[in-house]
Amino acid sequence: MDKAEIISAVKKQVIVIAKQLGMDASGLNADDIIPATGLLDSAGLMQLIAWYEDFYQIPLSQEEINIDNLGTLDAMASFVLKRKGL
Amino acid sequence: MPTPLYTPRVNNNDDYVKLINLAASEGDYVKAGQVVASVETDKAIVDVEVEQDGYVLKVLAELDDVIAVGSVLLWVGATMDETVPDLKVEPTVASQHNGDFKQPTARARILLRKYGVEASQIPTMGERLTAEDVMAWASKRELADHSGENLKVEKKVERRPIAEGKPVEFTSEEHGMQNAVAWQRDHAATGYIEFAYDPKPLDDWALAFQNENKLLFNPLLSLMLWRLAQMAEENPKLNSTIYQDKFYQYDRVNTGFTVQAGETLYVAVLRDAGKLDALEFVNRMTDLQRRAMVKKLKPTELEGATISFSSMARWNVTRHVPILSPATSLMVAHAATINDQAVIGATYDHRVLSGFDVAMVLRQLVLAPETKQ
Numbered sequence: 133m134d135k136a137e138i139i140s141a142v143k144k145q146v147i148v149i150a151k152q153l154g155m156d157a158s159g160l161n162a163d164d165i166i167p168a169t170g171l172l173d174s175a176g177l178m179q180l181i182a183w184y185e186d187f188y189q190i191p192l193s194q195e196e197i198n199i200d201n202l203g204t205l206d207a208m209a210s211f212v213l214k215r216k217g218l
Numbered sequence: 219m220p221t222p223l224y225t226p227r228v229n230n231n232d233d234y235v236k237l238i239n240l241a242a243s244e245g246d247y248v249k250a251g252q253v254v255a256s257v258e259t260d261k262a263i264v265d266v267e268v269e270q271d272g273y274v275l276k277v278l279a280e281l282d283d284v285i286a287v288g289s290v291l292l293w294v295g296a297t298m299d300e301t302v303p304d305l306k307v308e309p310t311v312a313s314q315h316n317g318d319f320k321q322p323t324a325r326a327r328i329l330l331r332k333y334g335v336e337a338s339q340i341p342t343m344g345e346r347l348t349a350e351d352v353m354a355w356a357s358k359r360e361l362a363d364h365s366g367e368n369l370k371v372e373k374k375v376e377r378r379p380i381a382e383g384k385p386v387e388f389t390s391e392e393h394g395m396q397n398a399v400a401w402q403r404d405h406a407a408t409g410y411i412e413f414a415y416d417p418k419p420l421d422d423w424a425l426a427f428q429n430e431n432k433l434l435f436n437p438l439l440s441l442m443l444w445r446l447a448q449m450a451e452e453n454p455k456l457n458s459t460i461y462q463d464k465f466y467q468y469d470r471v472n473t474g475f476t477v478q479a480g481e482t483l484y485v486a487v488l489r490d491a492g493k494l495d496a497l498e499f500v501n502r503m504t505d506l507q508r509r510a511m512v513k514k515l516k517p518t519e520l521e522g523a524t525i526s527f528s529s530m531a532r533w534n535v536t537r538h539v540p541i542l543s544p545a546t547s548l549m550v551a552h553a554a555t556i557n558d559q560a561v562i563g564a565t566y567d568h569r570v571l572s573g574f575d576v577a578m579v580l581r582q583l584v585l586a587p588e589t590k591q
Contacts, residue, residue, distance in 0.1 A: 200432065
């Protein structure tokens, strides 16, 4: 599992959820702040985080759910690697 | 003496649950609070914890079994030498479905007891014997209940649809929805009002709150619900219903919030919400919604709302008239912003609240705090 692979997987999921909301997330960049892009609403972001926790098997505490850790594709990938000790 | 660990109820509509995780075997030493099993319905998953330290003496179910709520799941003893009582093991749905017998629903069981008849005596077309089946059967026979009073069955005659079709059973979630919406139909006198407003000040407030607290999720809806909870805390009338011809004022404010998780619509409930500050409320709401998304809500988080909030903004719905949660008098309806204008509305029980009461609530709800009057 490397960073690029995680970014790609998370982006795919963002695209799926955004599509449900009638949005196209294919142009999302790794350092775009996801909540600020308007591609996902709060419930969509929660769907993404629920998927992320389950897919990477990293249960998140309330304190860990913030912009710094999970605000961008890049941050989400780094956080997985950090939590997995990779 | 051995202690039984009973199968918990997951929600009001399901008398059976599926054992999806069994983390203890006979002979294991377990500690109080340890999760030894998980059970699920379509609606939620609940972990089962042992209540005291001890040895698992006997496990009465296997993984993937469908087991009766309230049946003994396993026995725990202080020593391995203790003898487990020789109790009859509760039958599973699967084993009962082997014959012609159809498992009665909880309401049907109450009626069966009332009329002193067996489930096997009553025919049903569905997968389960329902209260309606029992009432229809009893009505034809003018049965008396055990108390000796004559049975009075008032069942509306329902005209069969004219076009060709076939009956399809409800899922447990759909059954729950039927019960939930039936409360409004049967008990409330509903009204609905709405007005348009400029959402920008409220959006700006939510954005500032998000940035200040480094929140990942936009807290707008949670903050609106928090303000509703504050209003209900200050004004008990909003947090009331009518029960047995009297106002019934709830002691605490339990906020209900609709969450769509896949095909499932929940009203997730945050209890004692009127006492929380804004950030605590938002964080608790986030946690509740996340767990709703993965069907990890506890039974107490699926019932007992005293005031509710629903938003269909994410689907770009510009107006919706929600159904009241059972035994509540107000459900706020938030909708999408179109051309810099949004609509806020509410369904209310006119027996408890007037249109004026509700208009005042909605007006306060959409004012940003700086301009609150």
